[in-house]
Amino acid sequence: xxxxxxxxxxxxxxxxxxxxxxxxxxxxxxxxxxxxxxxxxxxxxxxxxxxxxxxxxxxxxxxxxxxxxxxxxxxxxxxxxxxxxxxxxxxxxxxxxxxxxxxxxxxxxxxxxxxxxxxxxxxxxxxxxxxxxxxxxxxxxxxxxxxxxxxxxxxxxxxxxxxxxxxxxxxxxxxxxxxxxxxxxxxxxxxxxxxxxxxxxxxxxxxxxxxxxxxxxxxxxxxxxxxxxxxxxxxxxxxxxxxx
Numbered sequence: 001x002x003x004x005x006x007x008x009x010x011x012x013x014x015x016x017x018x019x020x021x022x023x024x025x026x027x028x029x030x031x032x033x034x035x036x037x038x039x040x041x042x043x044x045x046x047x048x049x050x051x052x053x054x055x056x057x058x059x060x061x062x063x064x065x066x067x068x069x070x071x072x073x074x075x076x077x078x079x080x081x082x083x084x085x086x087x088x089x090x091x092x093x094x095x096x097x098x099x100x101x102x103x104x105x106x107x108x109x110x111x112x113x114x115x116x117x118x119x120x121x122x123x124x125x126x127x128x129x130x131x132x133x134x135x136x137x138x139x140x141x142x143x144x145x146x147x148x149x150x151x152x153x154x155x156x157x158x159x160x161x162x163x164x165x166x167x168x169x170x171x172x173x174x175x176x177x178x179x180x181x182x183x184x185x186x187x188x189x190x191x192x193x194x195x196x197x198x199x200x201x202x203x204x205x206x207x208x209x210x211x212x213x214x215x216x217x218x219x220x221x222x223x224x225x226x227x228x229x230x231x232x233x234x235x236x237x238x239x240x241x242x243x244x
Contacts, residue, residue: 087227092121127151
C-alpha cells in the first residue's frame with residue numbers, strides 16, 4: 001500500500017511539473033521541434049531529388065503565373081553536349097570540381113572587390129533555385145548556406161550540374177539549356193555548337209537582360225572568354241568530376 005501511495009504521489013508531482021512548465025521552456029521546445037521538422041523535410045527533399053527530377057521550382061512557378069506559360073524541357077546530362085556543361089562551369093564556377101559547395105577563394109575576391117560581384121557556386125545556385133526562392137535576405141542566405149553542404153554530400157557533382165542545366169533561367173520564360181537551344185537555335189541541347197553553348201552560358205547572370213541571338217559586344221566578348229575557359233578546364237582536369 002505504501003508503494004502504491006508513493007507511486008500515486010510521484011505521478012501527481014510529475015503532472016504538477018508538467019502543468020507548471022514555464023512558458024519560455026514550452027516555446028523553446030516547440031521551436032526545437034519545428035526546427036527539426038523543417039530540417040527533416042529538406043533532408044527528405046534532398047534525398048528524393050538525388051534520384052527524382054524536381055517537378056517545379058519557385059522561380060518557374062512565379063514566371064508561369066506572371067507570363068501564363070513557360071518553356072522547359074528536362075533532358076538527362078547524357079543528352080546535353082558536353083561543351084555546354086563545360087561552358088557553364090567555366091562561366092559560373094570554374095572550381096566546381098575542387099570545392100564542396102563553397103569557393104573560398106571566390107568569396108575572398110568578392111569581398112575584396114567590395115561585394116560588386118557574386119561568389120555563389122553552382123551548388124549554391126541549385127539550392128537556391130530548387131529548394132528556396134530568389135531575392136536577398138538573411139533567412140534565405142542562411143538556409144542556402146545550411147543546405148549547400150547537404151546537397152554536396154548526397155548528390156554527385158554530375159547530378160548537381162544536371163539539375164542546374166535543367167532549372168537555370170535561360171531567358172524570359174525559358175528554363176534549362178534544352179529549351180534555350182530549341183528557342184534560340186532550333187537545335188537540341190545534344191546538337192549545340194560550342195558557340196551556341198558559350199552564348200547561352202554568357203547570359204546566365206542576367207538572362208532577362210541579355211540576348212543569345214542578338215548579343216551585345218559585352219556578351220560576345222564574354223562568350224569568347226567562356227569558350228577559352230571551357231577548353232582550359234578540360235585540359236587541366238577541372239572538368240573530370242562531371243565528365244566520364
